[in-house]
Amino acid sequence: GAVVSQHPSWVICKSGTSVKIECRSLDFQATTMFWYRQFPKQSLMLMATSNEGSKATYEQGVEKDKFLINHASLTLSTLTVTSAHPEDSSFYICSARDPGGGPKQYFGPGTRLTVT
Amino acid sequence: AQTVTQSQPEMSVQEAETVTLSCTYDTSENNYYLFWYKQPPSRQMILVIRQEAYKQQNATENRFSVNFQKAAKSFSLKISDSQLGDTAMYFCAFIPFGNEKLTFGTGTRLTIIP
Numbered sequence: 001g002a003v004v005s006q007h008p009s010w011v012i013c014k015s016g017t018s019v020k021i022e023c024r025s026l027d028f029q030a031t032t033m034f035w036y037r038q039f040p041k042q043s044l045m046l047m048a049t050s051n052e053g054s055k056a057t058y059e060q061g062v063e064k065d066k067f068l069i070n071h072a073s074l075t076l077s078t079l080t081v082t083s084a085h086p087e088d089s090s091f092y093i094c095s096a097r098d099p100g101g102g103p104k105q106y107f108g109p110g111t112r113l114t115v116t
Numbered sequence: 117a118q119t120v121t122q123s124q125p126e127m128s129v130q131e132a133e134t135v136t137l138s139c140t141y142d143t144s145e146n147n148y149y150l151f152w153y154k155q156p157p158s159r160q161m162i163l164v165i166r167q168e169a170y171k172q173q174n175a176t177e178n179r180f181s182v183n184f185q186k187a188a189k190s191f192s193l194k195i196s197d198s199q200l201g202d203t204a205m206y207f208c209a210f211i212p213f214g215n216e217k218l219t220f221g222t223g224t225r226l227t228i229i230p
Contacts, residue, residue, distance in 0.1 A: 032216060043207060043220045044161075091159060103149045103211045105218060107161035 002028045004096050006108035013084055013115055021079045021111045023094030029074035030096035034105065035067075038091040050077040084115040118143045120210050120221035128227040129198055136183075137193045137224045139208030147213040150184065150191045155223075156204040164206070167191065195226075203228045 003026040013019045023033055031052045036044040048058045048069050056069035066088075068080040081088050091112050095105040119142045129135040141150070152164040167175045167184050174182050179199075183192045195202055208221040 034217075038159075041225075043222050046217060049216060093159075093161065095161075097216060103213075103215075104151075104163065104166070110159045 002096070002099065002106040004030075004094065004106045004108040006092075006094055006111050008111060009109060010112040011114070013113070015085055015115055016083055018080055018082045019084055019113060021081075021092055021094075021113070023077045023079070023096075023108050025075045025096045025099075025106075028096075028099040030077075030099065031074060032097040033071060033077040034095045034097075035069060035077075035079050036093040036095070038093060038110075040091075044093060047079075081113065084113070086115045089113055089115045118145070118210050118212070118219045120208050120219050122206075122208055122221035122224050124224045125222070126225045126227070128229055130229050131198060131200060133198055134194060134196045135198055135226065137195075137206050137208075137226065139191045139193070139221055141189050141191065141208070141210050141219075141221075143189070143210065143212065145212040149211050149213070150182075151209040151211075151218070152180070152182070152191075152193045153207045153209060153220075154202075154204045155207065156201075161207075165193065198228050200228050200230060202226065 005024045007022045033050040035047045047062045048056045050056045050069045050071040052071045058064045071077040093110045095107045098104040121140045148169045150167045154162045154164045165177045179196045181194045205223045207223045209218045
């Protein structure tokens with residue numbers, strides 16, 4: 001089956017620094033990937049849609065200059081949280097669209113970000 | 117805009133019992149997909165079951181089945197012979213045909229009691 005990985009699985013950074021999270025499709029090409037944010041005991045909130053070779057599409061209320069998304073290849077999308085602050089601490093999950101074009105999404109295991 | 121509502125924030129049942137999680141949604145679309153995802157303590161999202169709106173037959177996957185009522189816009193999940201490994205957050209999700217974005221419900225935390 002299609003597998004999506006994320007790296008790192010958890011990261012702690014100091015306030016004001018930037019941190020990059022990688023999302024990889026391991027055994028398929030993903031032209032479209034999605035980035036979600038999940039606060040404790042809450043649902044997944046879509047942050048942006050990442051399309052290979054083009055700019056990401058951000059959801060309303062998500063700061064594109066703060067959450068930089070790059071989808072430079074068919075197997076890799078990155079999310080960079082710039083000038084991180086404690087309120088950016090959260091669980092970030094990526095997913096990749098079914099390569100067959102169906103509605104299914106394959107989810108990565110998530111990255112826990114803690115900003116101190 | 118579509119909305120997905122899960123009215124049961126938490127549920128608990130004894131092991132081996134049957135439990136039903138409810139989900140309702142609101143949409144003006146006629147063709148769409150519905151999903152139930154499971155998020156165990158590991159936080160990995162796992163697809164449990166999927167239903168196409170144009171199919172009248174309810175989807176089943178082993179111990180998991182759905183009751184899809186299109187007119188009522190209801191999509192409940194039944195877990196039979198519940199097991200300890202079923203303990204997780206369960207999210208109902210919706211996506212219209214031709215769209216890419218999943219809309220998730222708020223989730224139901226299910227605990228299976230030994």
